[in-house]
Amino acid sequence: MSGRVERCKALVLRHIDYGESDRIVSFLTAEFGLQKGFAKAARKSRKRFGAALEPFSQVVVHWGSGRGQLWSLQEVELLNSRSGLRTELERLALASYSVELVELLLEEGEAHQQIYELICAFLDYLSQAGDTACARLLLELRLIYLLGYIPHLLHCSECLKIFADEPVRFDAARGGSLCLQCASGGGIEISLGTIGSLARSLNVGHQQFSGFRFGQRTLDEGGRMLSQVLASVLPRSLKSVKFL
Structure with a gap:
């Protein structure tokens, strides 16, 4: 990769100021997973970076080899700032x-296209004034599903009995x-209604957040x-x- 400039779409997760004018920026990408880049003179160079390094922005990153594991950021093009996220504190x-969540659940450099698509779709939905309670439940459920942590829902995790019309308990430590x-x-x-709603929602594409209407009981129980x-x-x- 030495001497070459690569490019890819990315989601800006966060940045920290470094020195007098530089920044270290954290990204999520479909191809390269979690990455960090060094943006030299980012706080001075409006031409190369502008407002493209703000958290939650969708961007195109131009980068080359840098210090250790850090990308050397040459230019970052802003595609979508998702300004709607900043209109309400809750969003x-x-x-x-x-x-x-993503930073803790993914290993650095671990590519996961579906997780990238999920987070981008979630932020798009939030920025367009979508239902925050339903969106949070769907995000958490889909993250643990895509990463292989989904618990047993419609049957007992120990005896494998399929639930009919009966009370159900839940314990993540027991499966x-x-x-x-x-x-x-x-x-x-x-309730059976809650676990049924969660199970059915997994049959819908992981990028779809609109159209869901969970009842308060499902939101409360599902959240727990x-x-x-x-x-x-x-x-x-x-x-x-x-x-939150």
């Missing part, structure tokens, strides 16, 4: 939450849904379920969750 907080006999008083109570799952796979607690 901005949820966008920041999605970025932190997911549990019948009452296997649960033995453990886990949290979940997915919080358990995420807590079991994340390396640390999420800093951004306290702002």
Whole structure:
């Protein structure tokens, strides 16, 4: 790659100021996964970078080999700033939450096109004033599904009994849904309606967020379920969750 300038589409996750005028920028790309780039004189050069390094922006990155694992950013073209995210604190907080989730769940340099598509679609939906509660539930569910962490939903994770019209418990540490006999008083109570809604939503494309209308019970129960799952796979607690 030495001497060559590569280009790819990317999502800006965050940036930090470095020195007097430089920036280190974190990106998510479909081809190269999580990456960091060094933008020399970014706070002075409007021509090469402009406002393209702001978080949640969709961009085209032109880069070459740099210091260690850092890309040397030559130019960044802005495609979509997603300015709608900055009109409400709730949307901005949820966008920041999605970025932190991705940074903790993915290894640096691990390409995952579907995760890239999912996060971009999620931010697009949020920036267009979509339903934040439904969007968060779908984002969390699809992330754990695409990364292979999806729990058992429609049958008991221990005896494999398919649920009919009966109470259900849920315990992420034991694999997911549990019948009452296997649960033995453990886990949290979940309705069949909730686990059915979550399971059915996985049959829809991972980039679709519009058209979903979850009831409050599904949002509450589903949120508790997915919080358990995420807590079991994340390396640390999420800093951004306290702002939601």
